[in-house]
Amino acid sequence: MNLKPETLAEIEEAIPKYPEKRSAVMPLLHAIQKDQGLLSNEAAEWVAEKLEIEPIHVLSVITFYPFFRQHKIGKRHIRVCRTLSCAMADGSKVCDKMLTEFDTKLNEVSPDGAVTVEFAECLASCGTAPVMLVDDELYENLDESKAEEICQRIKTEAIQA
Amino acid sequence: MVVHPKEQRIILKHADEPGYTTDIDCYMKHGGYEMLKKAVGMDKQAICDEVKNSQLRGRGGAGFPAGVKWSFVDRKSGKPVYMVCNCDESEPGTFKDRQIVHKDPHQLIEGIMISCFATDCAKAFIYIREEMPKGAEILNQAINEAKEKNFVGDDILGSGYSCDIVVHRGAAAYICGEETGLIESLEGKRANPRIKPPYFPAALGLYMCPTIVNNVETLCNVKHILEMGADAFAKIGRPNNTGTRIWCVSGGVKRPGYYEVAGITVGELIYDICGGPKDGRSIKAIIPGGSSMKILKNGERYTGKDRDGNEYDWGIEDIPLDYDGIAAAGSMSGSGGMMVLDDSVEIPVALANLMAFYSHESCGQCTPCREGSLWLKKITTRMVHGEARPEDVDLMKSVADQIEGRTICAFGFAVAWPVQSYLEKFEDEFREFAQRHSRTGGDRTAAKELACNH
Numbered sequence: 001m002n003l004k005p006e007t008l009a010e011i012e013e014a015i016p017k018y019p020e021k022r023s024a025v026m027p028l029l030h031a032i033q034k035d036q037g038l039l040s041n042e043a044a045e046w047v048a049e050k051l052e053i054e055p056i057h058v059l060s061v062i063t064f065y066p067f068f069r070q071h072k073i074g075k076r077h078i079r080v081c082r083t084l085s086c087a088m089a090d091g092s093k094v095c096d097k098m099l100t101e102f103d104t105k106l107n108e109v110s111p112d113g114a115v116t117v118e119f120a121e122c123l124a125s126c127g128t129a130p131v132m133l134v135d136d137e138l139y140e141n142l143d144e145s146k147a148e149e150i151c152q153r154i155k156t157e158a159i160q161a
Numbered sequence: 162m163v164v165h166p167k168e169q170r171i172i173l174k175h176a177d178e179p180g181y182t183t184d185i186d187c188y189m190k191h192g193g194y195e196m197l198k199k200a201v202g203m204d205k206q207a208i209c210d211e212v213k214n215s216q217l218r219g220r221g222g223a224g225f226p227a228g229v230k231w232s233f234v235d236r237k238s239g240k241p242v243y244m245v246c247n248c249d250e251s252e253p254g255t256f257k258d259r260q261i262v263h264k265d266p267h268q269l270i271e272g273i274m275i276s277c278f279a280t281d282c283a284k285a286f287i288y289i290r291e292e293m294p295k296g297a298e299i300l301n302q303a304i305n306e307a308k309e310k311n312f313v314g315d316d317i318l319g320s321g322y323s324c325d326i327v328v329h330r331g332a333a334a335y336i337c338g339e340e341t342g343l344i345e346s347l348e349g350k351r352a353n354p355r356i357k358p359p360y361f362p363a364a365l366g367l368y369m370c371p372t373i374v375n376n377v378e379t380l381c382n383v384k385h386i387l388e389m390g391a392d393a394f395a396k397i398g399r400p401n402n403t404g405t406r407i408w409c410v411s412g413g414v415k416r417p418g419y420y421e422v423a424g425i426t427v428g429e430l431i432y433d434i435c436g437g438p439k440d441g442r443s444i445k446a447i448i449p450g451g452s453s454m455k456i457l458k459n460g461e462r463y464t465g466k467d468r469d470g471n472e473y474d475w476g477i478e479d480i481p482l483d484y485d486g487i488a489a490a491g492s493m494s495g496s497g498g499m500m501v502l503d504d505s506v507e508i509p510v511a512l513a514n515l516m517a518f519y520s521h522e523s524c525g526q527c528t529p530c531r532e533g534s535l536w537l538k539k540i541t542t543r544m545v546h547g548e549a550r551p552e553d554v555d556l557m558k559s560v561a562d563q564i565e566g567r568t569i570c571a572f573g574f575a576v577a578w579p580v581q582s583y584l585e586k587f588e589d590e591f592r593e594f595a596q597r598h599s600r601t602g603g604d605r606t607a608a609k610e611l612a613c614n615h
């Protein structure tokens with residue numbers, strides 16, 4: 001495991017916060033996924049050893065929670081809310097717009113590797129529906145033209161990076 | 162931002178004021194942490210009594226009286242007691258905890274610390290959903306600031322009492338909002354809810370120690386109860402429905418949003434405050450307390466006898482907007498997330514949208530819930546896609562009836578109630594919809610978009 005120093009620091013800081021080590025599974029997986037982009041079997045074994053539990057305990061957590069993943073996604077993680085309030089506000093059209101702009105399908109890495117577009121369940125912002133998350137950023141009151149603007153921004157940022 | 166004259170802001174008093182920020186200096190300039198200072202000089206039991214006498218009820222879903230919950234904590238075991246603040250906020254339609262965490266985090270921290278001191282908790286956890294990464298950052302920053310000022314940590318304000326707060330992030334699973342699922346998740350496991358009894362958190366919670374689980378808004382209220390006194394707090398709203406509540410309104414109204422109110426009706430909220438339906442639309446139904454609660458149909462009369470024997474006969478707009486009012490109308494105020502469905506929304510399609518949610522979020526432990534929610538998704542989806550079968554409407558009801566009450570946790574009700582209540586109130590629409598969409602050639606684009614489950 002080749003983890004960045006700041007990831008290792010985050011991990012060392014997380015473990016003693018809990019009365020029992022095993023509780024640090026999720027914070028460790030968050031840190032490693034952020035560092036590596038996904039959670040490999042090697043990562044599961046590493047976490048298991050670190051927390052003195054069995055790898056299967058770590059794997060059972062990885063496979064339960066939708067946010068933890070064992071596969072690669074695009075550089076940016078786009079999650080469009082699909083639940084009722086957003087759907088009533090045409091969230092589906094926003095999602096379709098994102099898919100066409102990046103010439104991709106739901107849950108797949110776009111051909112240019114820039115994004116993966118997924119559906120998310122209610123993002124707790126239904127008053128400003130429809131909404132989506134791009135990585136850590138929440139975008140609210142969306143429509144197709146705002147979605148297009150956001151796509152353009154992502155594309156420009158991808159070129160600059 | 163203009164606050165509607167019918168609002169009564171206590172929890173959200175400062176949140177949207179221009180210039181109000183999340184840093185501790187701003188909070189303290191507005192009188193922040195004065196109640197914690199007062200609390201640490203008080204008798205612990207006296208604080209618990211205030212909370213009990215205030216009749217504060219939980220704001221997370223079930224509406225259980227907070228003071229009574231605290232009194233259930235098993236003290237005989239001698240084990241440490243833990244406090245868990247439930248900030249999973251995943252019930253569709255709900256977005257109030259988000260406002261508190263993002264705009265006034267110190268209020269929550271003060272509420273948690275007063276509550277921890279009163280109940281003598283060894284440690285507190287804030288379980289925040291993964292999809293609020295900024296919220297988690299803000300909370301961590303605020304906790305660090307509070308530690309520097311000795312409001313959190315060792316020997317708080319020289320009282321001899323020590324308590325730390327740990328922010329724990331979820332990973333996008335709705336079931337982590339259920340308190341025992343949350344506890345399993347905090348222990349580093351799958352969020353499979355535990356069976357009650359015996360696993361009532363107050364007796365066997367986190368690490369099998371007594372644990373108090375309260376919602377964000379509930380814990381914020383504790384500070385205000387101490388500030389105004391239990392009696393004054395109990396005068397806000399109606400008896401047994403005391404204090405304000407933050408209602409979240411989404412869907413078919415002119416002004417969706419979050420509104421802190423007390424003692425008003427459903428009509429005052431959706432027509433006066435939210436401006437009523439959008440132009441050219443009318444209100445068809447409301448889902449009053451988050452998507453798990455039973456639907457209320459507009460145009461129907463809600464009749465019965467209250468506790469004192471008085472008869473009532475309400476239209477949807479007359480229903481008192483509180484726990485007992487909405488319960489008297491046959492639903493529940495739940496998490497305060499109100500979804501308004503206007504006449505453009507086809508009820509079977511709304512149900513298809515929600516069944517995709519529930520089937521995705523079932524933890525999978527109980528067969529009726531795991532299999533039943535999937536069946537319900539399949540049936541409602543084929544209805545939307547024009548492939549309904551003649552028996553489908555009755556089949557849906559039968560599946561829902563077989564989930565209800567046969568599961569480990571209340572998620573089972575959350576799946577069954579929408580199905581049962583939508584069918585009860587809109588059966589004709591379901592039958593008509595199934596028929597209409599099963600004729601070949603119809604345009605199903607709009608229905609597919611609203612179901613949003615491809």
Ligand SMILES: Cc1cc2nc3c(=O)[nH]c(=O)nc-3n(C[C@H](O)[C@H](O)[C@H](O)COP(=O)(O)O)c2cc1C
Pocket residue numbers: 218219220221222223224225227247248249250251252335336337338339340341374375376377379380570571572575
């Ligand atoms: C399926 C399910 C999901 C829940 N989600 C939440 C939630 O997101 N936030 C919350 O505070 N309570 C949620 N609850 C209720 C909690 O189990 C618990 O009753 C509540 O946090 C207690 O706090 P309170 O008494 O202050 O309301 C949920 C319950 C169920 C059955």
Ligand code: SF4
Pocket residue numbers: 336353354522523524525526527528530531568569570571572573
């Ligand atoms: S009712 Fe559903 S969510 Fe709850 S424990 Fe059973 S399977 Fe899991």
Ligand code: FES
Pocket residue numbers: 081082083084085086087121122123124125126129130131253254255
């Ligand atoms: S339904 Fe989309 S944020 Fe709640």
